[in-house]
Amino acid sequence: MTRQPYPPASRDELVEDLHGTPVPDPYRWLEDPDDPAAKTWLAEEEALFAAEMGGLPGREAFKARIAELLRSGSIGAPVWRGERGFFMRRTPEQEHAVLYTVAPDGTERALLDPMALDPTGLTTLDSWQPDKEGRLLAYQISVGGDEESSLYLIDVVLGERIEGPIDRCRYSPVAWLPGGEAFYYVRRLPATEVPDGEEQFHRRVYLHRIGTSTEEDVLIFGDGMEKTNYYGVAVSRDGRWLQISASRGTAPRNDLWVADLVASSPESPELVVVQEDVDAQSAVHFGRDGRLYVFTDRDAPRGRICVTDPSTPQFEHWRDLIPQDPEAVLSDFAILDDLDRPVMLVGWTRHAISEISVHDLVTGERVGEVPTPGLGTIGGISERPEGGHEAWFGYTDNTTPPTIQRYDARTGETTLWASSPGAVEVPAVETEQVTYRSADGSEVHMLVISKPGAEGPRPTILYGYGGFGISMTPGYSASILSWVEAGGAYAIAQLRGGGEQGEEWHRAGMLANKQNVYDDLHAAAEHLIATGVTTTSRLAISGGSNGGLLVGAALTQRPDLYAAVVCSAPLLDMVRYELFGLGATWNVEYGSAEKPDEFAWLYAYSPYHRVREGVSYPATLFTVFQSDTRVHPLHAWKMCAALQHAQSSDRPILLRNETEVGHGARAVSKTVELAADQLTFLAHHTGLTS
Template identity: 60%
Template sequence: MTAPALRTYPSAPRRDLVEDLHGHLVADPFRDLEDASSEPTEAWSAAQDDLYAQYREQLHATGAFATDVLTDRLRSLLGAGFVSPPAWRGERRFFSRRSGDQEHAVVVVAEGGTERVLLDPIVLDPAGTTTLDSWQPSKEGHLVAYQVSSGGTEESVLHVLDVATGELVDGPIDRARYSPVAWLPGGDAFYYVRRLPPETLPEDETQYHRRVWLHRLGTPATEDVEVFGAGLDHTSYYGVSVSRDGRWLIVSASAGTAPRTDVWIADLAASPAEAPWFVEVAVGLDAQTGAWVARDGRLYVHTDLDAPRGRLAVTDPTEPGVEHWTTLLAQDPTAVLEDVAFIDGGGDDTTPTQLLASWRRHAVSEVSVHDPRTGERRPQTVTLPGLGSISGLATRPDGGPEVWFSYTDHTTPTSVQRYDARTGLTTQWAAPPGLVADLPDVRAQQIEVTSADGTTVRAFVVARTDALDADGRPLAPAPTILYGYGGFQISLDPAFSATTLAWVEAGGVYVVANLRGGGEEGEDWHRAGMRAHKQNVFEDFHAVGEHLVAQGWTTPDRLACWGGSNGGLLVGAALTQRPDLFAAVVCSAPLLDMVRYQRFGLGVTWTEEYGDADDPTELGWLLGYSPYHRVVDGTAYPATLFTVFEGDTRVDPLHARKLAAALQAATSSDRPVLVRRERGVGHGGRALSRTIGLIVEQLQFVAERTGLAGSAA
């Protein structure tokens, strides 16, 4: 693979702008690139498009990284497709599935031995730019509420479908982005979340001001009744659920992405559905809390209050306050409580006989069995297929002895497993709908690294087995991708990845770092990498990179880093703080100007994660690492590929524009700084073909810059 020389970059609109912000002199020379609609910005972006096209034209990818070969291989690796655990409604079950050749996952309804596709985004939009954001069957399973958005905007529009006929019976209801749907028994009404009309709001707040509403089918959304949310923080996100018997309504609220959740409960048997009488479960506490009323009529609370790794408490729903809670599952000293499920006799027999708990221990899942009344751990275990991760513990709403969950690991496509309490056995219930041909012989192992302040950080290393000795050590340094995220309590657990396997089978090493700021070790781990402590995340990442070099996995001229969204901020910090450590960077949909981030997209909802630039102290934190403000003229920066999406309403592409312009102006190396711009997609879901096209170009860029043997001419 031959790299074109790029020494001249398009001229960016630039001015000598320096602002005094709380005593900090802050330069912002590329401020004009914030306005995507301006003629100079569009001219610059078009020139960047031409530059990237020139790079692609001159790139002679051969072998495993030839475009057609890599495209076919990724399509093959993604050929397993996807299937979700079932959502049962009586004997009818609903699930998502994507076969290997489908552009989007579809929703399937099955009953007995027959099944049919209920919702297919391609049928809704053959162009493939419409995504299915969420769906929820009614309690009886005769209706499904679903939400779709177009062009990557994630601006969901809600509809209701009759399951038997496939006909639309309600909707559209707009402004339903990130809305749960909580059906009332009978399917005549549901609670949901919707923003206030934009004409009633300040122009810069139309993305916010959500409320919980009651909607009755067949009535206009303008007649929906607001039941909750007035007077709370305007950035609040809401959760809403109704118990199986329809008696209990539970609402949760969190201001932006703050790691605190307030919860209220209302008895719908004692108050009208249009005006529920809410009682506090956990309000005003520095904790995340989730609550539900189970089939046995008790209120269960999953919380990190006084338990950063999580605990399960129980109380009577008529006495829901913290003072009435009894801990059922105590905090584990080294594992994070993820989910629980109760097993009972089914039907009218609602007395629990088993309690299953799923845990994440250093990012690897396990499931334990407990006495449902005392929480005492029982000797039996739920066997998992390997050292991987599970998601969800799904039961029938009508109870019974079975629990379903998804399982995956670094070399195993996602399947659905079923645990049967009658036998104690775990078996595969649904295999991926497709097959993956010729999976490479690779080995995944977990390593431990010491960060700058002495903290132990873990990472998963995936490499070809024939590249390792008997002890799992590398036989020789190899081109390596270091991937990370480190924020918002998101855990990077073992998972099947076509990107990883395509890279590794060609001779590379792929590393996933479990950094502070994530959720791998609980809320304390998260808070050790947020706000004033954000630099810890970057130090962890650098430590993993240095360890890979020191232990012979790779060398700085063969090491690339890769991240998106908050992970784009991570690699933006890496390339500006440690340009000597990396040869290449893939920076996707990134946050990079941390002085002005909260003015755009959903930025204001993230101030609890990063800090508020309008606060003098917190501005100091942000300036300490803001990648855009750490660019230094004359520095030999790594080759960098920014990938941005014009429909992105979460992270504005202006971040990538501004840092790309700054790097192009400052770098002293001839390593390219490029922007790949894509229209018609956004921050979230996308069609399969677009996903493959993006991965192909990202992998080719990294392979060319790190000299992966599998890509050599």
């Protein structure tokens, strides 16, 4: 197949001196999507992508199979308030999941359907929170993938909006006071009150009373604090206790305060410090038994649960209830107290495989375990706010669409509460957990998914993320199953920077240690080759967001090791990333180019700056989303132009630039189209022909 010429892209002689280092930036003009030259270049890249992909075989087969596997639908765990339940479900034919409510008599009713709100499919339901009695519900929606949530209130029984929109509520928690008359929430300051370029920051905590204007909302917290702070806010079940947490951007640490709303008013809570200026993450839960439960990684990077009295919430009063486990990472807990012997269910991940243990609530003694369906991922444990003997949790693995399981502490049995509503024929696959050594000798785990009995080198996708303490755990994926069913292997590396081994594992892959993540990926590739799973000519890598940074660094550091790359919604210019989107909230993870020592880390691996002319780079597909307000697509635009200029081989460098979608949620049909393009590209360049 004859490759089309790349669209012309001028190279400016722009070089900045940063801390004594000359830093070229020849494609800075691509940072402005409204620049006529940028518009022309993007249009020509779109035509090139269509021409190149139009000649590749197998796309329709991948598209059909991915769509079929996604007809499983999905199901979410129930949330109980008063006599009502609330849960999310997507049926096979639906583009988005729908929020349902369950009446006291068991009758289900669709409460919020994104397609009913907007038949174009561009509106997403970002979050929702019923009040404590289940009569009102706060929900947040955004349009076109921009994640700029607006908050509304709905009467659950009538199904009618009663307030909204309240804008500037992106990532806002909602904490209701009893009676449904007021709630705490987080809202950004108006753009007119902040410096230019800082409109995404400057959050504050407010108290809103139903039926009043937001102009009358009471400012509770946040004035004079760090501009990139995120705030969490929650109110205890009985309405007595308020907690507020603050973290600088995505930092793995937070400050935490509590207030007694009986001793002080909701409008002016007297906040007491739980922890402040401590390098740890902690959260509190006010138990129905009057005790304060503290979930923390302070002095316990794999997590522990402590107890104290709410009147003495500080660290010196904490007492271990569930101590740190030497191997497993604590992920969640729930309390079941309608029993002769109340218990705590504790969720763990052991090398990213989930399990739940049962403990005496008073002593912490382990008294049993919760049966789970298999070796997979548990998605949160919930109980009724008023207490009880039941708990619910989500479960999935590589061949199981999401299900909701119900555990009965009286019988010790786990039963299926709800399954994904679509019946699909899932292909048989085998998942093997392997370990390998990275460059510095660290042991890293990896999941390798293949057809049963598969032997010999085969086209393989190696996937990773390696950042922000996020764990790569087993889960149902139509893309993975389609690839493996077609004869490929799919490997998921649990790299440093993730949370699979706790907070120490995360920190071993952030800031000055970021190169460890890339070394872990290269070592994973070498292990797959050495063990006969694949060869260099059949090995692809794939990643998105921080994982896009991962594969961008990998293809520039070891272009000889990989045949093909899919780089989605990536960060790639690590010198200027803080200037766009939510970049300023991530300098606690990556570092800041404004500081000389941190600039040195960033510049050393910044993929855009590591592109060199005359190198044979892997076939590379950038997939970006024009409404992405987290990671601006300019990263991929600039990197694509740089690679097209530098490429010495005939392996293509392509850009798939999608409009009216963003970084996160999207309609199912758009997910299918994207996944089909990605797999078709990787199949062609790794030799997958089945």
